[in-house]
Amino acid sequence: MIRPQRKEHAHLKPIIVLALITAVSLFGDSMLYVVLPIHWKEVGLTSLIEVGILLSANRFVRLPLGPLIGWLYKKISIRTGVFLAVFIAGLTTLLYGWVDGFYTWLILRCIWGVAWSFFRLGSYFMILELSNDQNRGYFMGTYNGLYRIGSLVGMLAGSVCVESFGLRAVATTFGILAFLVLPAVYRCIPKAKKQIISKDAPTQKKLIIKLPALQGALISVFLVAMCLDGMLTATLSHLIDVHHKTSFAFYEIIIGAATLAGALQAVRWTLGSFMSPWFGRLSDRKWGRRPFLIGSLALSSVFMAAANLEIPFGLWLLDLLALLIISNLLTTILDALISDIANGPARTFIMTLYVVITDVGASMGPLFGYLSEHLIGLKMTYWLSAALLLLLSVSWFMSGNVKMRRNNFVNQ
Numbered sequence: 001m002i003r004p005q006r007k008e009h010a011h012l013k014p015i016i017v018l019a020l021i022t023a024v025s026l027f028g029d030s031m032l033y034v035v036l037p038i039h040w041k042e043v044g045l046t047s048l049i050e051v052g053i054l055l056s057a058n059r060f061v062r063l064p065l066g067p068l069i070g071w072l073y074k075k076i077s078i079r080t081g082v083f084l085a086v087f088i089a090g091l092t093t094l095l096y097g098w099v100d101g102f103y104t105w106l107i108l109r110c111i112w113g114v115a116w117s118f119f120r121l122g123s124y125f126m127i128l129e130l131s132n133d134q135n136r137g138y139f140m141g142t143y144n145g146l147y148r149i150g151s152l153v154g155m156l157a158g159s160v161c162v163e164s165f166g167l168r169a170v171a172t173t174f175g176i177l178a179f180l181v182l183p184a185v186y187r188c189i190p191k192a193k194k195q196i197i198s199k200d201a202p203t204q205k206k207l208i209i210k211l212p213a214l215q216g217a218l219i220s221v222f223l224v225a226m227c228l229d230g231m232l233t234a235t236l237s238h239l240i241d242v243h244h245k246t247s248f249a250f251y252e253i254i255i256g257a258a259t260l261a262g263a264l265q266a267v268r269w270t271l272g273s274f275m276s277p278w279f280g281r282l283s284d285r286k287w288g289r290r291p292f293l294i295g296s297l298a299l300s301s302v303f304m305a306a307a308n309l310e311i312p313f314g315l316w317l318l319d320l321l322a323l324l325i326i327s328n329l330l331t332t333i334l335d336a337l338i339s340d341i342a343n344g345p346a347r348t349f350i351m352t353l354y355v356v357i358t359d360v361g362a363s364m365g366p367l368f369g370y371l372s373e374h375l376i377g378l379k380m381t382y383w384l385s386a387a388l389l390l391l392l393s394v395s396w397f398m399s400g401n402v403k404m405r406r407n408n409f410v411n412q
Helices: 004-025 027-043 048-060 062-072 078-096 102-130 136-147 149-165 167-180 182-188 202-208 212-243 257-283 290-306 313-342 347-376 378-398
Strands: 248-250 253-255
Touching: 004 027, 004 078, 004 102, 004 136, 004 149, 004 167, 004 182, 027 048, 027 078, 027 102, 027 149, 027 167, 027 212, 027 257, 048 062, 048 102, 048 212, 048 347, 062 102, 062 347, 078 102, 078 167, 078 182, 102 136, 102 313, 102 347, 136 149, 136 257, 136 313, 149 167, 149 257, 167 182, 212 257, 212 290, 212 313, 212 347, 212 378, 257 290, 257 313, 290 313, 290 378, 313 347, 347 378
Parallel strands: none
Antiparallel strands: 248 253
16 A cells, blocks of 8 residues: 555656656747847847737637647547647747748747647646645646746746847757657656546536636636736836846846846746745645635735836845746646646536636737837836736635635536
């Protein structure tokens, strides 16, 4: 008989491997969020609005892809889905350094969206199969913390190296690294298919979509994805550039807005690799997930609003870092919350719906950020985002009798 702790560690191992594979595949995509808003003219773009479209395109294309790839995972194994994801990620990243012009970039960003859909759904299905109510938040936090190491490397190393060696050399290197992890997919990712993906009855879908807990969670997911995962990530280097226009050299390395944004993101993902599992484990305990969700939303609103204040530059950067870290924790708590609801026969439907709603919010984020800046200014854009996050926090606080778990019929 396997002891519970040893069994938990055995189930966690493939999740850790998948997270690291995802991390390497994310290098190129993450690099673009800090490089394109600064170097957009060098790749043949004509405005920051085009940057917003490109950073949103991979998410928009995932909207119709979510249900399709959810269906495909009923036909193929997790291993096959992840292999396709890594191959597509390597190819698109490699080509980032060799293409020019808006429409060519748009095609590549859409193709990358296919890869991320395979990654997202494959990881969720694996975690649902290997976790239970006592460790689901911990498993989600571990996966989120580790795969974002890819964002750390992409944003920090990518931004620094692009300043020194150019986009072509960095994109080519990141693309080759993605191809090199393909053997690890066949060695470490399980082939399991049927036991991970279950069938969803049409009548059950209609009942599930009416659950107040699911509706509230999906609204929160949409707004958090739009304001934090989408808008904040896409506008961060531009915000720093507007707030602090001068660059400086540090040991012959040029420190500009892109590098500062990359450094903040790198610290965020470094701390997140430790904090996300810890935060997920806390939410697994008797207090539940709701108090952590309320507090995280309130703090994100405060830090978002403070980004508009005229405070010393060092303190201002710390505020941005705090906002980025809270964004990490919100992702973990929302992933775990939705996974609680999806832990039953309707898991495919609920997780696919979750991915689609997340992608809708995240895809609107960059476009919302740059269009809103054009219409009402960058400061008002951040004030508006802070107000939306505060409204979410108050809503969850007021709905004290809303249960985080779904009704019993979902388990039946």
